[in-house]
Amino acid sequence: MAIHGNDDELRLVLSEDDVVVLSRSELDRSRNAGRDFVAFLSGYAETFPPFGQPVYDGDQGLVQVSPGNHENRGYYGGSAETRLVVFAHLVRPFSWVDDPRTEHLQDLVSAAGVTDGGDLFQGTKTADLWDALYVFARGERFVGGVIASNSVGLTRVANEIRRRLLASRTRQIP
Numbered sequence: 571m572a573i574h575g576n577d578d579e580l581r582l583v584l585s586e587d588d589v590v591v592l593s594r595s596e597l598d599r600s601r602n603a604g605r606d607f608v609a610f611l612s613g614y615a616e617t618f619p620p621f622g623q624p625v626y627d628g629d630q631g632l633v634q635v636s637p638g639n640h641e642n643r644g645y646y647g648g649s650a651e652t653r654l655v656v657f658a659h660l661v662r663p664f665s666w667v668d669d670p671r672t673e674h675l676q677d678l679v680s681a682a683g684v685t686d687g688g689d690l691f692q693g694t695k696t697a698d699l700w701d702a703l704y705v706f707a708r709g710e711r712f713v714g715g716v717i718a719s720n721s722v723g724l725t726r727v728a729n730e731i732r733r734r735l736l737a738s739r740t741r742q743i744p
Contacts, residue, residue, distance in 0.1 A: 579662050584738040590697045591662045604656040621728040624651035624721045651717055654728055658703035666705045675702035683723030691730050699731050
């Protein structure tokens, strides 16, 4: 893995045809919440742990608190969800609402939720996988429960990105 950058972005070159652009400001902001993968991306660690699937328990979402009265208790998958969201935001921001790839990226995550790996990610660039995480992390801000209902697929996508990052670390790329 080679890292090139300027003041605004870092370019991770995983292979000649697989380049991911990360946001330097998000990387700086994530130093506490994403300490393990920030250390890896900064060259201070050889690896980082896999992503665990967020666990959602208790009353979440729209809950009836008394007859006719409902309260939105929100969704929170604990530290595993926080870690996924922080990791997703490392990719450079883009206008995901208007991006023509958004529907395809959403379909990819949905498929990953019901299919365990295999050829599912074959031919998909790492940047697109990371953008898929970003789409869901940003969507969660507007529609609660987006990450909760797609947590299996998002966890698999994050772990595929992790696998590729670790594999690229062992290769020498100019």
